[in-house]
Amino acid sequence: MLDKIKKLLEEINALSATTPEEAEALRIKYLSKKGEITALMTDFRSVPAELKKEVGMRINELKNRAAERINELKAAAAIKEDTDDELDLSRTAYPLHLGSRHPLSLVKNEIVDIFSRLGFTLAEGPEVEDDWHVYSSLNFADDHPARDMQDTFFVEAHPDIILRSHTSSVQARVMETTQPPIRVICPGRVYRNEAVSARAHCFFHQIEGLYIDKNVSFQDLKQVMLIFAQELFGPETQIRLRPSFFPFTEPSAEMDVSCTICGGKGCSMCKGSGWLEILGCGMVDPAVLESNGIDSSVYSGYAFGMGIERIANLKYQVRDLRMFSENDKRFLEEFTSAY
Numbered sequence: 001m002l003d004k005i006k007k008l009l010e011e012i013n014a015l016s017a018t019t020p021e022e023a024e025a026l027r028i029k030y031l032s033k034k035g036e037i038t039a040l041m042t043d044f045r046s047v048p049a050e051l052k053k054e055v056g057m058r059i060n061e062l063k064n065r066a067a068e069r070i071n072e073l074k075a076a077a078a079i080k081e082d083t084d085d086e087l088d089l090s091r092t093a094y095p096l097h098l099g100s101r102h103p104l105s106l107v108k109n110e111i112v113d114i115f116s117r118l119g120f121t122l123a124e125g126p127e128v129e130d131d132w133h134v135y136s137s138l139n140f141a142d143d144h145p146a147r148d149m150q151d152t153f154f155v156e157a158h159p160d161i162i163l164r165s166h167t168s169s170v171q172a173r174v175m176e177t178t179q180p181p182i183r184v185i186c187p188g189r190v191y192r193n194e195a196v197s198a199r200a201h202c203f204f205h206q207i208e209g210l211y212i213d214k215n216v217s218f219q220d221l222k223q224v225m226l227i228f229a230q231e232l233f234g235p236e237t238q239i240r241l242r243p244s245f246f247p248f249t250e251p252s253a254e255m256d257v258s259c260t261i262c263g264g265k266g267c268s269m270c271k272g273s274g275w276l277e278i279l280g281c282g283m284v285d286p287a288v289l290e291s292n293g294i295d296s297s298v299y300s301g302y303a304f305g306m307g308i309e310r311i312a313n314l315k316y317q318v319r320d321l322r323m324f325s326e327n328d329k330r331f332l333e334e335f336t337s338a339y
């Protein structure tokens with residue numbers, strides 16, 4: 001009996017299998033109910049009493065070893081099977097499929113990069129805001145139409161809590177916690193109560209800029225805006241500033257860039273005018289500085305704000321605003337080569 005066990009042990013140690021099925025056949029051969037090792041148990045009954053202890057131990061060892069060996073063979077065969085079919089030594093080490101950046105992130109990053117080079121740092125604020133930071137501290141009169149329910153989303157049951165309708169709220173937050181010099185750029189999502197269409201959406205993205213120091217003048221604003229426009233749209237780009245009105249800047253202006261398609265000659269993109277409007281800007285109203293704890297007799301500053309979708313439309317000619325938020329892979333994959 002002991003000889004038989006020894007022989008089986010040698011046999012087990014020498015087993016091999018190339019597929020998981022072969023390994024399973026070995027398990028059946030040795031360890032199933034009718035297997036060779038199980039059969040030893042029947043012979044065990046006729047072993048003389050004085051040898052039972054020793055023989056029992058050897059059978060157990062054999063059983064354990066067989067189970068271990070067959071499991072090893074099974075695992076090795078499974079790995080081999082997995083890699084055999086697909087083993088392609090010419091493949092690159094990291095065949096990772098990376099996603100692409102969203103076009104709005106591409107444009108936002110580009111704008112933030114330009115202003116970083118001009119010394120602006122990033123600032124962010126909450127999307128769920130209070131009336132003070134979105135409107136009151138920025139000099140909006142109590143009856144200003146932007147405060148209307150038609151334009152602003154209110155958080156129900158809290159008339160003072162709203163979804164910010166512009167990133168100018170971040171200006172207010174920066175001013176209340178920082179003394180000049182301040183030079184920040186504030187990208188973020190904003191919300192307006194608009195019916196969704198190809199040309200309007202109930203949420204979109206803006207970038208706000210704020211510069212406050214001693215002796216900041218309109219000339220500084222104009223020069224920085226020109227550099228920005230030429231960095232973003234190319235060195236030939238011209239700008240023009242048209243007088244406008246915003247409650248938080250005085251004087252205020254709207255800025256146009258020479259048409260990115262026709263260069264100013266007039267085309268369908270610029271509706272024949274040669275100019276495209278891209279942002280609002282102006283000198284921070286002294287009343288806004290004072291509301292936010294900055295001494296307007298010492299400091300002055302400029303601010304500007306632009307829509308990221310608007311600029312992305314100019315760069316990529318996306319005709320329907322809804323494309324930006326629908327996550328259609330065919331659209332998003334058009335931007336895979338850019339970053």
Ligand code: DAH
Pocket residue numbers: 165166167168208209246249279280281282303304305306
């Ligand atoms: N907050 C304005 C808007 O949403 C944009 C804007 C205009 C921001 C002029 C400014 C500015 O900082 O000076 O339409």
